[in-house]
Amino acid sequence: MSLTQKNKSIPCPTCRKDAQWSPENPYRPFCCERCKLIDLGEWASGTYSIAQIDSEEDEVFSGDLVANPNRSFL
Numbered sequence: 422m423s424l425t426q427k428n429k430s431i432p433c434p435t436c437r438k439d440a441q442w443s444p445e446n447p448y449r450p451f452c453c454e455r456c457k458l459i460d461l462g463e464w465a466s467g468t469y470s471i472a473q474i475d476s477e478e479d480e481v482f483s484g485d486l487v488a489n490p491n492r493s494f495l
Contacts, residue, residue: 435459 430439431449435456442449451457463469 429442431442432438433440433452433456434450436452438452440446440448440450440452446452448454448457451460
């Protein structure tokens with residue numbers, strides 16, 4: 422069964438209740454606005470994060486920023 426089929430239920434990432442995966446649910450994959458805002462708050466507070474693996478290239482780039490603080494890289 423694919424997620425594009427009508428009336429597909431998935432567990433809400435916040436409260437684990439069934440949430441409808443359909444265009445009629447504007448909060449998907451959450452069950453409601455409250456759960457969506459709780460999740461957003463967790464990201465904003467730093468509770469959730471995505472791990473970063475530092476590389477040699479990152480060190481070279483950050484060294485360029487220190488040596489040339491007014492340089493634009495865009």
